[in-house]
Amino acid sequence: MTQFKSIINLYFVFLVIAIGLFTFFVDGAELKNKKLKKEAIIAKIIGAIYVIVGPAFYILIKFM
Structure with missing residues (x-):
């Protein structure tokens, strides 16, 4: 679980949103x-x- 927390940051979220759009x-x-x-x-x-x-x-990982 700590590996996911270190990978997931705001840049990752913006990249995923950009790909989705x-x-x-x-x-x-x-x-x-x-x-x-x-x-x-x-x-x-x-x-x-x-x-x-x-x-x-992102929200799920940050609050776990």
């Missing part, structure tokens, strides 16, 4: 333009999960 907006839009609706929906779901889970994981 990129996946949601850029990849989702690009896939939608290519008429890949199913993949665009999956990309948006994955992006949203990254944006939600990143900060939640």
